[in-house]
């Protein structure tokens with residue numbers, strides 16, 4: 001039907017190299033239904049070629065039933081990791097030219113943030129997420145340029161939990177680790193993930209309630225002119241954005257929820273202020289925005305993956321995720337509505 005035609009058109013679009021304008025872009029990705037989930041009803045009604053998305057509220061009739069959104073790009077449930085990466089690659093390349101880039105994955109727990117950033121558990125190369133593909137590109141491009149430029153690449157990995165920053169590579173003071181290949185980095189990430197589990201009662205739960213930040217610092221030296229350049233890439237898997245029922249959450253759970261809320265809205269405020277070119281950008285309101293301050297704003301580039309679970313049972317989380325996305329995309333509410 002129409003929906004499949006739209007998806008096919010969407011796929012064709014992925015093959016075109018995107019012209020990247022502006023410093024903040026928002027890509028929406030809708031994960032597929034997972035096998036064995038029983039009867040499947042989607043809230044996604046329409047995916048357009050140019051970032052249009054329509055979702056429907058199954059319990060409403062009439063004109064309030066459908067809501068339209070517009071982003072830089074919408075990846076439907078059939079999109080592949082390679083397709084998603086092909087629209088991310090130009091940003092990764094720019095890191096080696098001396099740019100700072102932040103890539104975030106935002107969405108409720110289970111919406112595919114880790115899938116997009118890292119890939120499924122034990123992923124084969126085809127299923128690799130943005131992180132691994134980005135690292136591969138950084139190393140292979142730096143190798144290709146070795147006749148004219150020498151690069152040094154270092155990695156850092158931290159977790160932010162309850163507004164506390166923890167170095168996952170457990171270094172004393174040198175939190176930067178020199179690396180020369182993707183496998184070096186994969187080993188370090190592995191160490192980091194193991195450390196992340198230490199002391200956490202339930203690893204899965206903990207990881208959905210903390211932000212993880214893998215930072216790659218690139219220093220390049222032009223062999224002919226001697227000129228130096230610095231680039232950064234921050235890959236951020238954010239804590240789950242789901243709202244916690246205040247009447248039910250108590251103690252630790254409530255405290256976690258409040259910290260997550262605070263830091264996600266602080267991030268939203270910073271990106272919104274940058275998108276609006278406000279003179280005051282409120283970096284100081286959370287540990288996450290403080291940590292990334294020098295890589296957000298100025299010439300830095302930001303990409304937000306907004307992840308959606310298509311199931312009707314997630315409708316209200318989907319709408320709140322889309323509202324966050326609409327805000328950070330810097331398009332004023334109202335003006336963001338598609339004309340359809």
Ligand code: ADP
Pocket residue numbers: 030031032034077107108109110111112113114115116120121208307
């Ligand atoms: P989150 O990090 O947002 O909590 P996950 O990345 O763990 O969510 O995804 C939840 C589940 O959905 C996992 O089993 C994951 O493998 C699966 N999944 C997510 N996105 C996709 C996708 N695009 N294709 C196939 N499976 C996916």
